Amino acid sequence: MNKQELEKIKQKALSEHIPIIMDDTLEVVDKLLTEIRPARILEIGTAVGYSAICFSEYLQSDGKIDTIERDEERVAEAKINIEKVGVSDKINIYQGDAVEILPSLNEKYDVVFIDAAKGKYPFFLKEALRMIKPNGPILADNILYKGYVMSDYNKHKQRTAVRNLREYVKEVTENPNIETEILEVGDGLAISKIKTV
Numbered sequence: 763m764n765k766q767e768l769e770k771i772k773q774k775a776l777s778e779h780i781p782i783i784m785d786d787t788l789e790v791v792d793k794l795l796t797e798i799r800p801a802r803i804l805e806i807g808t809a810v811g812y813s814a815i816c817f818s819e820y821l822q823s824d825g826k827i828d829t830i831e832r833d834e835e836r837v838a839e840a841k842i843n844i845e846k847v848g849v850s851d852k853i854n855i856y857q858g859d860a861v862e863i864l865p866s867l868n869e870k871y872d873v874v875f876i877d878a879a880k881g882k883y884p885f886f887l888k889e890a891l892r893m894i895k896p897n898g899p900i901l902a903d904n905i906l907y908k909g910y911v912m913s914d915y916n917k918h919k920q921r922t923a924v925r926n927l928r929e930y931v932k933e934v935t936e937n938p939n940i941e942t943e944i945l946e947v948g949d950g951l952a953i954s955k956i957k958t959v
Contacts, residue, residue, distance in 0.1 A: 763819055767846045768812075775810050780836075783813040783877065787903060787948030791875070794899060794953070795820035800872035804893060805829035806860050806886050807878030811840030811853070817875070818852045827853045828869065830860045830878070864889040871895060877903040880923035883930040891940075891956065899953050902930060906950025 808831030
């Protein structure tokens with residue numbers, strides 16, 4: 763993997779205010795992926811491909827990442843970035859709305875990483891639970907959303923996102939079949955697993 767190219771992708775995304783995974787969040791995910799050595803990862807929200815490229819380093823030799831992005835420009839940029847770093851054989855991009863694409867997927871994944879429209883997190887969770895392998899973690903990035911989710915924030919602009927993120931947190935922390943850890947790294951990371959009997 764071309765680390766210099768990866769650094770360039772990161773700096774360009776940051777300068778253009780494109781949301782990418784934060785370094786401290788990435789550190790946590792890296793540790794997890796090192797332990798798991800996944801064969802299949804599902805990522806909901808590709809942006810410019812930065813996180814998928816980072817994750818691809820931890821795949822098994824013939825492993826694959828399926829990632830979903832609806833913004834055409836981002837998909838085009840992600841493809842170029844993935845090519846530049848030299849991991850296009852490991853990453854498959856589905857272009858379109860995750861709400862439509864997810865129900866059509868019938869794969870089983872070792873890891874699911876959710877980092878897309880915040881208002882759709884509860885739906886993404888339902889789909890992730892359907893496709894995650896036993897013991898596989900479901901990771902939800904930006905779960906604390908600038909601290910709004912755990913505060914009494916109620917401004918109109920982000921209300922739906924905040925409400926749906928709260929619903930996600932409630933589901934993963936109160937459902938007796940799910941174990942969840944919420945870490946205050948980046949903008950909040952929820953790591954959930956289905957409890958095995």
